Amino acid sequence: MSHLADQVLPEPTAGDLPQAAELDRALRDASPAQVIATALQTVGREQLAVVSSFGTESAALLKVMADVDAAIPVVFLDTGWLFEETLAYRDILIAKLGLRDVRSIKPLEQTLSREDPDRELWFSDPDACCRIRKVEPLARALAPFRGWINGRKRFQGGLRAAIAVVEQDGARLKFNPFANVSREQIEAIYRLAELPPHPLAASGYLSVGCMPCTSRTSPDEDVRAGRWRGRAKTECGIHTVKMS
Numbered sequence: 001m002s003h004l005a006d007q008v009l010p011e012p013t014a015g016d017l018p019q020a021a022e023l024d025r026a027l028r029d030a031s032p033a034q035v036i037a038t039a040l041q042t043v044g045r046e047q048l049a050v051v052s053s054f055g056t057e058s059a060a061l062l063k064v065m066a067d068v069d070a071a072i073p074v075v076f077l078d079t080g081w082l083f084e085e086t087l088a089y090r091d092i093l094i095a096k097l098g099l100r101d102v103r104s105i106k107p108l109e110q111t112l113s114r115e116d117p118d119r120e121l122w123f124s125d126p127d128a129c130c131r132i133r134k135v136e137p138l139a140r141a142l143a144p145f146r147g148w149i150n151g152r153k154r155f156q157g158g159l160r161a162a163i164a165v166v167e168q169d170g171a172r173l174k175f176n177p178f179a180n181v182s183r184e185q186i187e188a189i190y191r192l193a194e195l196p197p198h199p200l201a202a203s204g205y206l207s208v209g210c211m212p213c214t215s216r217t218s219p220d221e222d223v224r225a226g227r228w229r230g231r232a233k234t235e236c237g238i239h240t241v242k243m244s
C-alpha cells in the first residue's frame with residue numbers, strides 16, 4: 001500500500017470554469033485545433049497541460065498543439081520501464097515541433113524502493129505498478145493545472161469507444177480533441193507535417209507503453225491489443241481514476 005503522504009495533493013478549485021457538458025456540446029464537431037484553442041482560452045496556458053506518452057500516435061496531437069501554442073506544458077510520464085526508443089522519440093519531437101515546456105515526470109524513489117524493490121510488480125500486480133508509476137505521479141504533476149488534454153480516440157475501442165470531447169475529471173476539465181478523429185486523419189497529419197514515426201512502429205508495435213507490458217500487434221488485431229497481452233487489463237488507470 002502506498003503512504004498517504006504520497007497521495008495528498010493540493011487540489012485546484014473549479015472556480016469559474018464552465019461545465020464540461022456545456023463545453024462538450026459546443027465542441028462536439030470541432031476540429032482538434034479548435035478544441036485545443038478553446039481549452040487554452042477557457043483554462044489559460046498556465047493552468048493547462050497536455051499529457052503525452054510520446055507513443056506511436058502522439059506526434060499528431062503534439063503537432064496540432066504546437067501549431068496552436070508550442071509553450072503549453074507537456075507532461076510525459078517516465079515510468080522507469082520505457083523503451084529507450086520512446087525516450088529518444090521524445091527528444092526528436094521536442095526538436096522537430098519546437099515544444100517549449102516538456103516536463104518528464106518520474107515516480108518517487110522512496111515509493112519504488114518501498115513497493116517495487118525488485119521491479120517485479122508489473123508481473124505480480126500490474127494495477128499496483130501502474131498506480132505507483134503512472135497514476136500517482138500524474139496526479140502530482142497535474143496538481144497545479146485546472147485542465148488537461150490527452151490524445152485518446154474513439155476508434156481505439158474498448159473503454160475509449162464512447163469518450164466525450166470534454167469531460168469533468170474531479171475539479172479539472174479534461175479535453176479529448178482527437179475523440180472524433182479517424183485513423184486515416186491521424187495518418188494524414190503525419191504525412192502532411194512529415195512527422196517521424198515512433199522508432200518501434202516499423203517493427204510491428206502499433207501502440208507502445210512500458211517494456212514489460214507491450215508486445216507486437218498483428219495486422220488483424222486492434223491497435224492496443226499488444227498492451228498487457230494475456231491479461232484482462234486494458235488501461236493503466238490515468239483515464240479511469242479521477243485525477244483529483
Ligand code: SF4
Nearest residue numbers: 122126129130210213
Ligand atoms: S504499464 Fe506495466 S510496467 Fe508500466 S506502470 Fe503499468 S504495469 Fe508497470
